[in-house]
Amino acid sequence: MLMKIIGWNSIESVPQNTKKMFIVRAFKVTHGPARNYTSDPVATWAENGEFPRWKHEFPPTHWCELPDFDETE
Numbered sequence: 001m002l003m004k005i006i007g008w009n010s011i012e013s014v015p016q017n018t019k020k021m022f023i024v025r026a027f028k029v030t031h032g033p034a035r036n037y038t039s040d041p042v043a044t045w046a047e048n049g050e051f052p053r054w055k056h057e058f059p060p061t062h063w064c065e066l067p068d069f070d071e072t073e
Contacts, residue, residue: 008062016046024051024060 014022026039043066044053054060 008064011060011063014046014063017048019045021045021066022051023064023066024054024062025064026056026058026061028061029058 008025008027011024014024021043022045023041023043025041026037029037029039039056039060042051042053042055042060044051051060
């Protein structure tokens with residue numbers, strides 16, 4: 001099933017200290033060797049102002065909430 005992402009939110013507004021999953025991404029990174037780079041999206045959660053699965057040296061700039069889904073057998 002395809003998921004349509006409605007829109008990206010500023011990273012400052014992401015809920016903290018939750019195990020809820022988010023997609024995070026950095027848009028228009030302008031430092032380092034790559035100019036105007038947009039990262040691939042990363043599925044992670046927010047924990048004490050950090051995103052445990054985010055592996056880039058630069059911080060994410062935007063987030064989008066993943067929808068809840070039911071576990072299926």
